[in-house]
Amino acid sequence: MANKVLAEIGVIGGTGLYAMEELKILKEIKVKTPFGDPSDKIILGTLAGIKVAFLPRHGRKHAMLPGEINQRANMWALKSIGVKTIISASAVGSLREELPPTHFVFPDQFVDQTKGRPSTFFGNGIVGHVPLAEPFCMAISDMMYKEAVKLGIKAHKGGTYCCMEGPGFSTKAESNFHRKMGYSIIGMTMATEAKLAREAG
Structure with missing residues (x-):
């Protein structure tokens, strides 16, 4: 390419x-x-x-x-x-009191709740399946986390990013559900991006 x-x-x-x-x-x-x-x-x-x-x-x-x-x-x-x-x-919303505004979060997992967005390069005769058990490069995440801490940035390593469809924000009931599921932060774009990045290699 x-x-x-x-x-x-x-x-x-x-x-x-x-x-x-x-x-x-x-x-x-x-x-x-x-x-x-x-x-x-x-x-x-x-x-x-x-x-x-x-x-x-x-x-x-x-x-x-x-x-x-x-x-x-x-x-x-x-x-x-x-x-x-x-x-x-990404700008995200927090689902945890320990993750207040202005803090940086380097998640290690995501849950994709989007629907209907093209999220693969495969199809039309091209079949492929990429592993996503570990969806992010943790070596890079660890490096960025350590550098953020050195710079005095309030940073957190690990956590689950919940990717919602948007553009509206969650209801209170939805946010409570996400919290009970153990999710850490919520946004609207990253899951599709991560899947495509993994496929692109």
Whole structure:
């Protein structure tokens, strides 16, 4: 898929993260994919000497609802320019008192409650099944958690991300159900993204 490595790491920004201040921007590119257009142009740059690609998940003007995001196009575009590692940031709601606003959480599991979103590159004659028992790269999560702690950021390692359909938030009954199920945080985008990233390899 990748002809030339333009970036080694892809950063996907969620709500409120539409740019990377420390990124030394080199250029912006528009990538065509078999699945349509990504959320926005991909910003290429360097960070600490490493080639990085940044893509705002909802577009820089936050013009897309969670269910409207073309996740397959986003992941395909990043893979096509050489990205092998994805760091994804998301704004989430907390289901635990010990996870108050402004704290960072590095989950190790997710539960997907979305419906109807394209969440695979397979199909149309191509059959494949990827393992998702461990849906995230824990080596990267551990590294980021340790760095966050060094920087004085209130951070938590582990937990389950509940991915809801949206765009409406949960009712009290739904939130109580999620808490009883043991979920830690709740959002609207990450599960589909993680599945596609695993398939892209």
